[in-house]
Amino acid sequence: MTWTSAVGRSSKWLLxxxxxxxxxxxxxxxxxxxxxxxxxxxxxxxxxxxxxxxQRRLFLYAGLVIIGAGIFDMVDGRVARAxxxxxxxxxxxxxxxxxYSDVVLFFGxxxxxxxxxxxxxxxxxxFVMTSSVMVSYARARAESLIPSCKVGFMERPERxxLVIIGAxxxxxxxxxxxxxxxxxxxxxxxxxxxxxVLRTIEPPPTPVPPDPLKFEEIVG
Numbered sequence: 001m002t003w004t005s006a007v008g009r010s011s012k013w014l015l016x017x018x019x020x021x022x023x024x025x026x027x028x029x030x031x032x033x034x035x036x037x038x039x040x041x042x043x044x045x046x047x048x049x050x051x052x053x054x055q056r057r058l059f060l061y062a063g064l065v066i067i068g069a070g071i072f073d074m075v076d077g078r079v080a081r082a083x084x085x086x087x088x089x090x091x092x093x094x095x096x097x098x099x100y101s102d103v104v105l106f107f108g109x110x111x112x113x114x115x116x117x118x119x120x121x122x123x124x125x126x127f128v129m130t131s132s133v134m135v136s137y138a139r140a141r142a143e144s145l146i147p148s149c150k151v152g153f154m155e156r157p158e159r160x161x162l163v164i165i166g167a168x169x170x171x172x173x174x175x176x177x178x179x180x181x182x183x184x185x186x187x188x189x190x191x192x193x194x195x196x197v198l199r200t201i202e203p204p205p206t207p208v209p210p211d212p213l214k215f216e217e218i219v220g
Contacts, residue, residue: 018071019078029080029090033097036072039065040101047108047167051115056170062108063167069101070160095136098156102132105163109172124176131183132159138190146197152186154179 022032046062076094080086106129113122135154142149159179166175 019075019082022075022079023082026083027079029076029083029085030093032072032076032079033090033094036069036076037097037101037104039069039072041104043069043167044104044108047105048111048115050112055112059167059170059172063164066105066160066164066167070164073098073101095140099133099136102156102159103129106132109176121173121176124180128176128180128183131180131187132156134187135183135190138187138194142190142194146194146201149190149194149197151193152189154182154186159183 043062043065046058046065050058050062077086080090106125109125110122110129113119113125135152136156139149162175162179163172166172
């Protein structure tokens with residue numbers, strides 16, 4: 001057994017124990033989802049309060065807090081399945097709360113860059129926030145027209161991992177560039193993919209012959 005497989009097995013065992021313990025408490029999976037949001041709010045506040053000498057330390061704390069929130073994000077669906085509480089509303093609620101969790105982190109970074117008078121990165125965070133929402137919206141809108149639209153790399157787990165890396169290693173600037181570029185590429189990819197799929201499943205438009213009466217009116 002390699003060390004990577006050992007780590008993987010240990011992580012699965014730990015995750016199973018966490019899910020089993022939470023299932024025994026009969027807690028609602030929706031409550032776990034909401035707790036994850038509240039923890040992310042704490043991370044957003046830490047980003048916003050980071051300034052001067054305490055910036056590196058508070059960014060580190062924020063990264064650790066986001067990891068804690070990620071645990072709730074990983075277990076809520078598993079607890080729902082373990083306790084037979086899977087519902088369509090639960091999936092809908094989870095998607096909504098995920099969007100708020102994303103926004104609250106970027107809002108904290110907006111406050112940080114505003115307090116630091118770094119206008120360029122203030123705009124960059126606003127762009128990243130918008131593009132992140134558009135990645136999710138593009139998929140949701142596409143899947144109202146086609147069966148599935150999971151193409152593209154920069155989805156929520158990848159964004160969260162990058163934000164954690166930026167916070168823990170105090171490299172948020174480069175991370176924002178990566179998220180901005182790859183999120184934009186992902187949106188474009190989903191637009192082109194949806195266009196291509198719709199071309200194959202939609203019948204071509206039927207040409208409508210001109211109305212002779214209207215043609216005579218135009219000529220006359």
